[in-house]
Amino acid sequence: MSAPLLRVKELEKRFAVKGGLFSRDREWVHAVDGVTFDLAAGETLGLVGESGCGKSTTGRCILRLIEPSSGEVWFEGKDVTSLDGSELTALRRDMQIIFQDPYASLNPRMTVGAIIGEALTIHRLAKTPREYEERIVHLLETVGLNADHLRRYPHEFSGGQRQRIGIARALAVSPKLIVCDEPVSALDVSIQAQVINLLEDLQGRFGLTYIFIAHDLSVVEHISTRVAVMYLGRIVEIASARDLYTAPKHPYTEALLSAVPIPDPTVKRQRIRLQGEIPSPIRPPSGCRFHTRCPIRVLPLCSTETPPLEQKSTGHWAACHLRG
């Protein structure tokens, strides 16, 4: 395998929260706590986990929309975390993001043309007004809209169409990597399929690399080549989509997969029910962060020592003491 397009090493993001009224100690929310993975060009990495496990924060740290507290993000041999000024602006052309909420992600006071064209203006990608307009129309057509939509405002569109506008905006700079932050979670199931198909189609046409953040496991299985499962700011398992879905190696992944509905009422299966709530990321459990809710018997080691992310079989990494 050639050098990866993206290499994330020990990425960490802490948010400060105030202590008590008279307390001088600061407490920290460990939103992302030592995330490490590689991503090859053309791959799609699915990032799944419960709400609040740090999926979106990881995506935004990679793009430097949130400043990571520590760790490294290498993109095409450059350390993203050390870039600033014009280098960072240049990086923006290579990495883009698609947002979850198609209603909040488009400025209600700008026309669709202006929204998509803003990237062209910022990076001076169009030399003449004519070229500017042609490129916007081309982008609109690429995502399945048409030139007629150029001068309309976002509120005139449906959720699915708005998401296409968001995709066109991300495509305007011809990026290599797109972080899709739950791009279909806010859409109807039928529209979800259309947007997923569009994303796959675009990946084929432009050789895009995706980080696909979602909590819908069946959507992730469909689109991803590899999947990473996050729990409380850490990756607990990362493997190719087929391996992970057929032979999960982490009890948390097993529990998640058992919750995916099967569209066949006659099929009965054992559900793994996790007890209790997800622990507070301010004071995460010692040792393995999952040990407080782990459905299988817990070794004494689990509550004292953090399990490292180990390769359990080829390309299949998991962080668990219990599973060899």
Place this chain on the structure above:
Amino acid sequence: MAGSTLASPTASVPIAAVRARPFSPGREAWRRFRRHRLALASVVILALMVLMVVLGPLVWRVPINDIDFTARLSPPSWRHPFGTDDLGQDLLARMLYGGRISLAVGLAAMVVAICVGVLIGAIAGISRGSVDAGLMWLTDLFLSLPPLPVLLLVIYLFRDQLKDVFGPEVGVFILIVVVIGGFRWMPVARLVRAQFFSLREKEFVEAARALGASTSRQVARHILPNALGPVIVAGTIDVAAAIIAESTLSFLGLGFPPDIPTWGRLLYDAKDYLDFAPHWALFPGAAIFLAVLTINFIGDGLRDALDPRKVL
């Protein structure tokens, strides 16, 4: 799988056909504003008032300081439609003249308040930490000052210097506008800051950041246009408040010189004759009341028209 996504038979519409589309948010806002009957009526009434004070003195050519002791405190008549004051001066002529100043003070003070408020609120809202804290401290300081004593002090200190430089009318106008505007920017600043705080975290602003937009671009193109709706409404309320503040100052005898008949001044002069010449106080009072009321209704209408969540 691409077939289902890119199924758009009209994808090749020529660009030229698109230009004719008449929709714009301004037009839409106007359509929505027209649905607000009270606001629309207020616009008509206020426009009439402005027209009267601007063109009135050209039509009603009675001088404002023409003293006629034979017609002292006479009630409204054909010769003096609004009656006369204790020196027999025609009140209609005085009100038309004074209305220019009162309305101009109101609008100018609003502009001052909005400009200062938006500037301070925007700077505080976009920069975190000590700049924000310092500016909010300043805002709280201004909010905690009792306005009237400070107004009196400032006017007492600076009125004569400004008069010397700009002449009595312009000097006092500048002073009053600055003083009233300088005491009304704080709510605007807080409003703008709060708007900035919420808009800054919106995904479309984050998208602009992801595209590499500079901070000034994010503010100018994305945050400020979306923050201005409530500011416009606060502004219309400020116009009314400024007219009242000018009236208060004139009423206390601290506004314009006594021979300049602003609406507030007329009211002040009329207070001793309320028993036997009520018309003297009624007409300027009604003019202030009408201006304040219509501007507030226009503010209401604008707020509803600019709120896209409201179905109109």
